[in-house]
Amino acid sequence: MNFNIKNSNLKLLYFNIRGRGELIRMILYAANKDFEDVRVTENQWPSLKSQMPFGQLPVLEMTPQGDAGDKITLTESMAIARLLARELDLYGNTVNEVYLIERVNSLTSALQEEIYRLHLKKAEDAERHVKMDHLNEYFEAIEDMLKITTTKFIAGSNVTMADLQIINLLDTLNKCLGNMQVDCKPRLEKIKTDVLNDRPSLGKYLRSRPNTDF
Numbered sequence: 001m002n003f004n005i006k007n008s009n010l011k012l013l014y015f016n017i018r019g020r021g022e023l024i025r026m027i028l029y030a031a032n033k034d035f036e037d038v039r040v041t042e043n044q045w046p047s048l049k050s051q052m053p054f055g056q057l058p059v060l061e062m063t064p065q066g067d068a069g070d071k072i073t074l075t076e077s078m079a080i081a082r083l084l085a086r087e088l089d090l091y092g093n094t095v096n097e098v099y100l101i102e103r104v105n106s107l108t109s110a111l112q113e114e115i116y117r118l119h120l121k122k123a124e125d126a127e128r129h130v131k132m133d134h135l136n137e138y139f140e141a142i143e144d145m146l147k148i149t150t151t152k153f154i155a156g157s158n159v160t161m162a163d164l165q166i167i168n169l170l171d172t173l174n175k176c177l178g179n180m181q182v183d184c185k186p187r188l189e190k191i192k193t194d195v196l197n198d199r200p201s202l203g204k205y206l207r208s209r210p211n212t213d214f
């Protein structure tokens with residue numbers, strides 16, 4: 001496989017939710033890389049499923065421009081997100097920055113899964129569940145990390161995939177646990193504001209994207 005993302009036409013297939021596709025969309029918007037955002041409907045899915053590797057989405061189809069090669073089909077949301085972030089300069093410049101990005105990646109992914117789980121359970125007393133399930137430890141880890149950052153963004157002086165994951169986490173928090181008091185929220189909001197000032201094309205997408213539960 002020969003990846004040449006900058007010179008390929010990209011088509012993202014996913015459902016009309018944020019879910020596992022949103023980080024990929026956000027990376028592409030933040031990098032100003034054109035792509036086709038195909039949102040598969042419930043009716044379309046049964047016939048499409050059998051054509052997809054592993055029968056799941058997201059899938060990213062990459063067609064090199066001109067006659068530079070055949071279409072490549074990519075699967076696994078986080079592998080796709082990392083590949084795009086690396087190729088589109090959203091993956092830091094030093095090993096320290098990459099470590100911070102990876103750390104945020106692990107923390108936010110785990111936290112988001114847990115928040116969705118709580119939301120699906122319709123947990124009445126979310127704050128108690130957060131304590132009981134040790135989610136507060138994830139929030140504390142994020143807060144500790146934010147305390148030692150010296151720049152506007154998570155890793156170094158440029159926007160990286162980690163900042164986009166923070167925005168994603170914040171949106172999930174607001175959607176699913178809107179009333180819960182989380183100490184690091186103002187810092188997360190500040191990162192979001194700084195990222196959107198730096199990447200207006202991402203802001204435009206966030207303001208116009210479909211409003212979905214997940």
Ligand SMILES: N[C@@H](CCC(=O)N[C@@H](CS)C(=O)NCC(=O)O)C(=O)O
Pocket residue numbers: 019020049055056057058075076077078
């Ligand atoms: N490990 C995969 C999981 C993909 C996955 O679970 N996709 C779900 C939607 S989030 C799906 O396609 N569900 C429909 C189905 O399995 O029929 C990834 O991260 O890309």
